[in-house]
Amino acid sequence: MGVEIERKFLVTHDSWHDLAPGVLYRQxxxxxxxxxxxxxRVAGDRAFITLKGATQGTARSEFEYPIPLEDANEILNVLCxxxxxxxxxxxxxxNGLTWExxxxxxxxQGLVIAEVELExxxxxxxLPDWIGEDVSHDSRYYNSNLVTHPFNRW
Amino acid sequence: MGVEIERKFLVTHDSWHDLAPGVLYRQxxxxxxxxxxxxxRVAGDRAFITLKGATQGTARSEFEYPIPLEDANEILNVLCxxxxxxxxxxxxxxNGLTWExxxxxxxxQGLVIAEVELExxxxxxxLPDWIGEDVSHDSRYYNSNLVTHPFNRW
Numbered sequence: 001m002g003v004e005i006e007r008k009f010l011v012t013h014d015s016w017h018d019l020a021p022g023v024l025y026r027q028x029x030x031x032x033x034x035x036x037x038x039x040x041r042v043a044g045d046r047a048f049i050t051l052k053g054a055t056q057g058t059a060r061s062e063f064e065y066p067i068p069l070e071d072a073n074e075i076l077n078v079l080c081x082x083x084x085x086x087x088x089x090x091x092x093x094x095n096g097l098t099w100e101x102x103x104x105x106x107x108x109q110g111l112v113i114a115e116v117e118l119e120x121x122x123x124x125x126x127l128p129d130w131i132g133e134d135v136s137h138d139s140r141y142y143n144s145n146l147v148t149h150p151f152n153r154w
Numbered sequence: 155m156g157v158e159i160e161r162k163f164l165v166t167h168d169s170w171h172d173l174a175p176g177v178l179y180r181q182x183x184x185x186x187x188x189x190x191x192x193x194x195r196v197a198g199d200r201a202f203i204t205l206k207g208a209t210q211g212t213a214r215s216e217f218e219y220p221i222p223l224e225d226a227n228e229i230l231n232v233l234c235x236x237x238x239x240x241x242x243x244x245x246x247x248x249n250g251l252t253w254e255x256x257x258x259x260x261x262x263q264g265l266v267i268a269e270v271e272l273e274x275x276x277x278x279x280x281l282p283d284w285i286g287e288d289v290s291h292d293s294r295y296y297n298s299n300l301v302t303h304p305f306n307r308w
Binding site for chain 2: 051
């Protein structure tokens, strides 16, 4: 289906918070192997299964398909590695880019991450003032790793 | 999506062979963990992703979704554990049941397995004369295990 190129940053303060409403995301992993991740996600009232390959630089193969919400809830409860990841996602449009700011809940409460998807790896981006450290290459921040090593145990 | 109840048998001779044509199946696994298997299958010109949970008796939760053929081929090449499973599947209708007879290729050449899906675990079935040993509970015959422990190494 395609290749995802994205960068990921810590968020330093709360001035982004009123720019977009948060949608509750619940997601779990059937495989957390970095070279073949399988994620099931419920985003509001929609659900998806997503396969991702190994990260190469800032790019990663990604295949995503919508699935019935009822199936997704059953898969999250029955098949996924526990615990699940829960977070509010805020989609913020700024200067032609979409920033996805994730406020994590549960065992990852306190963690706030912003991701931006790019058209190519060299694309220049204007960083909002609430953007902090670039953690694109820090695997601790992979959602799949936040299942097994949640933020409150760092 | 549902629960799959099936029984699996070895096949003892070739008299089934002319009952139905074979369709080439190529399939690979993103997760071979028995409690959460993820399979991508190309069956002729169609493709699917299938999630299966742990086997409980003869039943197993199963969720299956069609995906584009082009995606499936890319996932088989890029994401799946190698080697892939290749086989000809013959669907044989007999006495109201559908028997799926799989003739394996490659490292599993020589292995022929027949599966039948049931409506309930206690359903009586009439066995054709080419049906041999019941291997429903023998995990060596799981397709996911034939990837890592192919028949030619038994």
